[in-house]
Ligand SMILES: O=P(O)(O)OC[C@H]1O[C@H](OP(=O)(O)OP(=O)(O)O)[C@H](O)[C@@H]1O
Ligand SMILES: O=c1cc[nH]c(=O)[nH]1
């Protein structure tokens with residue numbers, strides 16, 4: 001199966017991403033930008049949602065008008081902590097989406113993703129899933145999250161991030177070739193500490209001011 005990667009190169013997304021990368025962007029600004037970019041990315045990721053036509057009446061005339069076809073709301077699964085920043089923006093666009101949370105942190109020396117929390121909607125097997133985390137670095141966290149969700153047999157899964165490293169995309173697709181990646185940018189590489197270069201630093205720390 002050919003791995004699918006979509007780079008969302010909309011000028012607003014690229015501009016906001018540049019502001020987020022800058023080392024002196026404040027926590028408040030970073031958080032606001034993450035939310036805005038989350039909404040814009042969600043807009044692109046949902047571009048292929050099917051529509052159905054329903055008869056309605058405008059004040060002037062009846063018409064068949066397009067509406068979202070899927071009866072089951074999409075489930076957005078946030079990889080905590082940093083996924084929460086994107087989630088806030090996504091929910092502005094899709095206020096009725098169901099939400100799942102998976103808590104993962106990267107062991108700083110092995111880069112293994114350690115799970116500390118999991119709460120998903122009860123009927124995941126009937127739903128389309130969008131997994132969100134701003135950073136795809138080694139890929140371990142995204143792989144672990146998708147492994148967990150696949151245990152429940154959802155209809156489909158997409159992975160959305162802000163920045164991806166080539167190493168992480170390759171690793172992810174070795175494990176999950178059926179899961180398309182959507183990202184605002186593919187950066188150069190990982191450094192010796194597993195950080196994305198040039199990247200934006202530690203997304204969780206920048207979002208919550210913890211460093
Ligand atoms: O692709 P990987 O190498 O797994 O790295 C990416 C992960 O690292 C960050 O989380 P982190 O472990 O820093 O946790 P946090 O969100 O709580 O800060 C980020 O939000 C991803 O979840
Ligand atoms: O560059 C990176 C890599 C992992 N996690 C982050 O938050 N940033």
Ligand SMILES: [Mg+2]
Nearest residue numbers: 202203204205
């Ligand atoms: Mg972090």
